Structures are given as structure tokens and as C-alpha cells.
Amino acid sequence: MSYQESKSLTNILSVIIITGIYSLIVYQRYSVGSFDTTNVFKFWAIVILIFIPISIVSKIIIMILFSIGTAVVQTAQGEETDDLDFVDERDKLIELKATKISLIIFSLGFIAALATQAFSMNNHIFFITLIIAGVITEIASELATIIYYRKGV
Amino acid sequence: MKKLLINNNVRKLRFLNDEMTQKDLSLKVDVSRQTIVAIEKGQYSPTLELCFKIAIVFNKTIDEVFYVETPEKEEK
Numbered sequence: 001m002s003y004q005e006s007k008s009l010t011n012i013l014s015v016i017i018i019t020g021i022y023s024l025i026v027y028q029r030y031s032v033g034s035f036d037t038t039n040v041f042k043f044w045a046i047v048i049l050i051f052i053p054i055s056i057v058s059k060i061i062i063m064i065l066f067s068i069g070t071a072v073v074q075t076a077q078g079e080e081t082d083d084l085d086f087v088d089e090r091d092k093l094i095e096l097k098a099t100k101i102s103l104i105i106f107s108l109g110f111i112a113a114l115a116t117q118a119f120s121m122n123n124h125i126f127f128i129t130l131i132i133a134g135v136i137t138e139i140a141s142e143l144a145t146i147i148y149y150r151k152g153v
Numbered sequence: 154m155k156k157l158l159i160n161n162n163v164r165k166l167r168f169l170n171d172e173m174t175q176k177d178l179s180l181k182v183d184v185s186r187q188t189i190v191a192i193e194k195g196q197y198s199p200t201l202e203l204c205f206k207i208a209i210v211f212n213k214t215i216d217e218v219f220y221v222e223t224p225e226k227e228e229k
Contacts, residue, residue, distance in 0.1 A: 002187055088184040090197050149187075152196025 003070060004091065005149050007063075008142040014062045015138045018055055019131070040123040048127075094148040102141035109133020158222040164193045166211045166218065182206040 001009075026047055029035060037043050067085075113129040167173040175189045182189075182203060191197035192207075199207070208218045 004187070086185050088188050089200055089203060090184070090188045090191060152191055152194070 002149060004094075005146050006070065007066065008145045008149075010062065010066045011059075012139050012142045014059055015135060015142075018058045019135050022051055022054060023131075040127075044124075044127040048131075090153065093153055094145055097148060097153065098141045098144045101144045102137045105140050106133055106137040109137065158195075158224070159198050159219060160195055160222045161192060161219045163189070163207060163218065166213065170211060178207070178210065181210045 030037070035043055035046070109129065110133065113126050113133065116125045116129055117123075163178075167175070167178060175186050175193075179186045179189045183206070184203065188197065188199075192199055204215050204219055208215045211218060
């Protein structure tokens, strides 16, 4: 498995783990009544605004650990480590295609979230659908990246 | 028009050029080794600029390095 493929796989795992743990914590606090849930929009604004920095910092830490781990493994195997984050035209093309896929999937997720409101569902469902769409988007984008690296573009 | 099957002689030309490694070629044309691997396997069609760069490294013209593979059925 190449560096880019491992990186995408790490991204998928980190998205699942970070979102999973955060969702669990929020759900537990929500269950015991730690949040003011009288205003649904305020509740979700707080939940999402806290999640953004947590997600960014966690991903940075995971990617640093991943880069160190990869460099250590490559050095141990006697491989050169100088071009780990080198990006060329093929990488840019794959990134572009993965971004296109992620935009399509998130758009569909957004439409699904709007549909929940059109069918007068609970406001919580709207935000949960958006978050699920975000997670699926990220996973699909990384999976597409892996497939493009494996099968070619 | 059908999608063209573009193939190349990069692997052959590397060996004819003092058994140049994929890493050496990648450094000369400023791409990653994985991209050279993908080009050789036919998994990636490089941009015109990269085609020129590779041809220049081997001191060949582009059509000596890259060619369109014509299916035998169409030739008949």
C-alpha cells in the first residue's frame, strides 16, 4: 500500500473515530440533561462549533503521528523518506476528482436534510442528517482517492 | 470517438538508458516514483508537459515514447 493510500485510510479511520467519540459524548450529556435543549438551533450551533476545532486539532495530531510512523517504518526498511508529501500532477488530478465526488455526495446529503424539514420532521433530524452527510462525504472522498490510486485515473 | 488506449515505451527506454531507475526518472521529470509506476502500467495518461519532459530525458520524440494502441479488430 502506497503512502497516499495509507494516508487516505488513516483519514477514514480518524473521521470515524473522532466523530464517533464526539457523538457518544454529546449523546451522553444530552441524555443526562447537561445541555439547554429549549432552543434546538442554539444547541446544534454549540455542538458543531465545538466539534470543528476538536476535529481539526485531532486530525492534525493523527496526521503528525502517521507521518512520523511512516517515516520510521520507511527508514527501518531502508527506503528514502524525502518525497512523502510531494504532490505532482497525478496527485492533483486525483484530489480534484475526489473533491468532485465529495461535493456531489454532500449536495445529496443537504437535499436529504432539507427533505426532512419539508416532511415536518424534528429539527434534530435536520442537523443529524447534515452531520451524517458530512461523515459519508469524507469517507467516500477518501475511498475514491484510494480507488484512483489503485486502479488509475 | 472512443477513448484512446495510450501505451508507452518508458520501461523499455529506462533499461536502454543505463537501466535508469524509476526513482531517477521521477527526479528528472519532477514527479513522484508512484506516478512513473502508474504511467508504465498504463494506469495514468500524463499531461503533454510531462510527456515532453520524459521524451527529453530519453532524447526521443513524444511519439517514440507514447503511442496509441490500436485494437486488432479495428485494423482489419
